[in-house]
Amino acid sequence: MAAAHEPEVIRDKAAMRAWTRRRRAEGKAVALVPTMGYLHNGHLSLVSAAAAASAGPVAVVVSIYVNPGQFAPTEDLTTYPSDLAGDLRKLAAVFCPPDLYVRAGDGRPDAGSSGGTVSCLEQAGGGYGHETWIRVEQLEKGLCGSSRPVFFRGVATVVAKLFNIVDPDIAVLGKKDYQQWRVICRMVRDLDFAIEIIGSEIVREADCLAMSSRNVHLSREEREKDNNLKALHRTRSARKNGNPCCKCRYDDFVHSMALSISRSLVNARTAALNGNNHSQQIQDQIVQTLTEAGDSSIKQRNFRNPFDVNADCELESLVPLERVDRPAVICVATWFGKVRLIENTEIQAPP
Amino acid sequence: MAAAHEPEVIRDKAAMRAWTRRRRAEGKAVALVPTMGYLHNGHLSLVSAAAAASAGPVAVVVSIYVNPGQFAPTEDLTTYPSDLAGDLRKLAAVFCPPDLYVRAGDGRPDAGSSGGTVSCLEQAGGGYGHETWIRVEQLEKGLCGSSRPVFFRGVATVVAKLFNIVDPDIAVLGKKDYQQWRVICRMVRDLDFAIEIIGSEIVREADCLAMSSRNVHLSREEREKDNNLKALHRTRSARKNGNPCCKCRYDDFVHSMALSISRSLVNARTAALNGNNHSQQIQDQIVQTLTEAGDSSIKQRNFRNPFDVNADCELESLVPLERVDRPAVICVATWFGKVRLIENTEIQAPP
Known part of the structure; x- marks a missing residue:
């Protein structure tokens, strides 16, 4: 699903909110596909599902953001694969925000961290950095959560941030990351987000390997x-x-x-x-x-x-x-x- | 500040969302004053601050909801003072929702709790009940948080729910509950809610006792x-x-x-x-x-x-x-x- 023209690239929160307001004023539903980029056909199937998610016209925006909030300091944040130029060629509208987390030192006279993971930020001094986390307390613990204790906390938090910035009517997630999908569904229900969550089926390579x-x-x-x-x-x-x-x-x-x-x-x-x-x-x-x-x-x-x-x-x-x-x-x-x-x-x- | 006519009483989430859409279509900003009811002049000063919060026209809605998510099982949920009829006489538009928490047994064949606090629901079996909580991990710990460990978790969570249901442009909180105010400000910043938070000054009785x-x-x-x-x-x-x-x-x-x-x-x-x-x-x-x-x-x-x-x-x-x-x-x-x-x-x- 290649875009016929240059993609619309939205780089900050205010512009993203304005984009959604414009699309809604045009009578369109807004659908968000949150990703960490390096897009394959599995992602593009989510974009197709988003475009088809409503009987009326739908404006689809794909967010590309490698979320430092879901990586532990020992994990592969810096080596996560990336190909922004390649990604943009495949899309029509893309939200590529800068760092979405306030670091302890941002705009403050005292020194603080910047860049890198934020999973353990609440343990740092200062008291000005990001420290709000959404916990889906049972679903986050089992399966992958047992070996990655901060992972679903980070996923739920960044998805809530994206929901509040993009303000979509619909969001599409892949069911390959099944626990992640269930965590987001539960968060949306429990926090009363007015967003329809669509779980999209696993897409496979020709030889049946699930795309990742x-x-x-x-x-x-x-x-x-x-x-x-x-x-x-x-x-x-x-x-x-x-x-x-x-x-x-x-x-x-x-x-x-x-x-x-x-x-x-x-x-x-x-x-x-x-x-x-x-x-x-x-x-x-x-x-x-x-x-x-x-x-x-x-x-x-x-x-x-x-x-x-x-x-x-x-x-x-x-x-x-x-x-x-x-x-x-x-x-x-x-x-x-x-x-x-x-x-x-x-x-x-x-x- | 008495309402000149019968107040508009909104009782469910869908009606609340429709109310906000109508007010916004009329060109008004929407301001929310979240309360647990039993209103005194301190609350009414928040309503006045909300009405004056924007240069343009503002539609103010006061939510009245004694939040079971912020009381520990040992605390005074059932004896919290209440006077809904008296409250309604003082207001123009009121959101009085039913229980905002999904209980483990709701709509499910297996038995589950209903009513009462939900602070410790994640420890109950079932896996269908409310289990999503917002933690502002440093601010929630000190001061009142040290003696009420689930309190600010419950406050942040219910305020986020109200934000997602009411979808206001502005929310007004009292600075008498100072830590609560700071917790909500931090949550709004960290989760990117597009809501302006106004902290309203303490209102006192004639003899200087702060109203509560x-x-x-x-x-x-x-x-x-x-x-x-x-x-x-x-x-x-x-x-x-x-x-x-x-x-x-x-x-x-x-x-x-x-x-x-x-x-x-x-x-x-x-x-x-x-x-x-x-x-x-x-x-x-x-x-x-x-x-x-x-x-x-x-x-x-x-x-x-x-x-x-x-x-x-x-x-x-x-x-x-x-x-x-x-x-x-x-x-x-x-x-x-x-x-x-x-x-x-x-x-x-x-x-």
Whole structure:
């Protein structure tokens, strides 16, 4: 979905608010697609969903902002992939704000931090910096929240900021980041935002790998830097072929490991729909599929938290279930070297 | 400030949003005065400030909602004073919403709580109830926050909900509740609400007591139920007169104690402006004034936390200061029997 002309690039809050007022005065609904940029076809499917979200005319704006509020100081804020020029070519209207967080030193005589993460800003002195956070207290804790304690706090907060700046009627989020989607839905309900949230389905590559900005790190170049993956590849090659110089191609090896996530979810879903609905059994089956793909030596090779499988969670609250006997979602997170991939599958109507 | 005609009473969210759209279409700015009802002249001064907040026409709406999200289960939610009929006579447009919190059992087959506080709802099971809270992480901790840990979380959250429902251009809050005012200012800045917050000055009774809904509990009838106050009165009478049947009137006694707060603040402010700006000295002087008014035997008589004096805090961050050498606020909270009274004084331009 390429823009036919130069995109409209909005760079500050006041201009963004004025843009929305103009579009609304033209009788259009305003739809926001919040992103961190480096857009792929998954993002563009959100833009299409936004444009089609109302029977009447819709003005769609995509925000591009790598949110320092959702990264812990140890995480990859500075290496998050970026391609603003490429992104702009794909869009019609873009909100590219400057830093959205007030830093302790901003406009104040006392020294303060600037740039970098803001996750722990409330611990810094001064008392002038950003310190307001939105907590969705149960939903933020499970699944990815257990390993990334400030993540959903940062996501909810920046999305609320974007909602207050853009003032949209509609917002579209991808259901690939399922917990994030549920956190935002709950925040909108609990804080009475007058915004319709649309969850858009997962978009996949031709080979079924779910699209993600982090897939770029699965490239040959990136992977070859990864000693864990190399070691694992050598181990598997040695076992299969009796010598360390294997016949399977390195690219194929990594890609098949990544693909095993979606394969395991398809199998789990089929099993649940056929009445094999014990969560523990479903989980064991997924782990087995992933283990076979990744070789049973993964744990010995120091892969971090190789399989974070949650079979199954209630669809809306994400509370763990013993059986898939009501609408549920199965979530999987896996580290491939330094890349964390997540996927999920909904089971809307279990037998 | 009595309304000349029947007030417009708005009872649900959709009607409230429609009201704001109509007023805005008429070219008016919309100003919100959030209250918990039981209106006194202090509240009505906020309504006047709201009406005068813009050069153009302003439509003012007062919300009346005793927020269950800011009371701890041990606090006085059910006994908070109320007089809706009396309130409505004083106003032109009122938003009186039903319960604004989704309870775990609402519309769900599983049982859940309904009514009562929601401060600790996230600890209950279910996962369907309200669980989104706004934390202003530093400002919420000090002063009143240290004795009421869920209070400012609940205030910030309900004000954000009201902002999202009413969608005002302006909101007016009283500076008597100084920390609350600063919490809301910070939330608005940090979450990018497009709302101008006006802090309205303290309004006093003819005798200088700051107006508060809780003053009603200082009535003779309420006070006579209070054994702590009676005992203190007897002690002081006995000391002064040599016998337990004192000459000072009970009403005057309690009132003079309450008034000692404002007297102590006037004295502290004068001292600071005269260059006696050591916070510890200012604090000691306030405590001395209060102690003289309340008799030095207060602590022995089991008054809870009799003097919660914070001299002095930086004006915006409420960070404690060693000296009043920059804009500051002095805050005092005192228990009189079962009533907690708070007051403050700003020092905008210390010498």
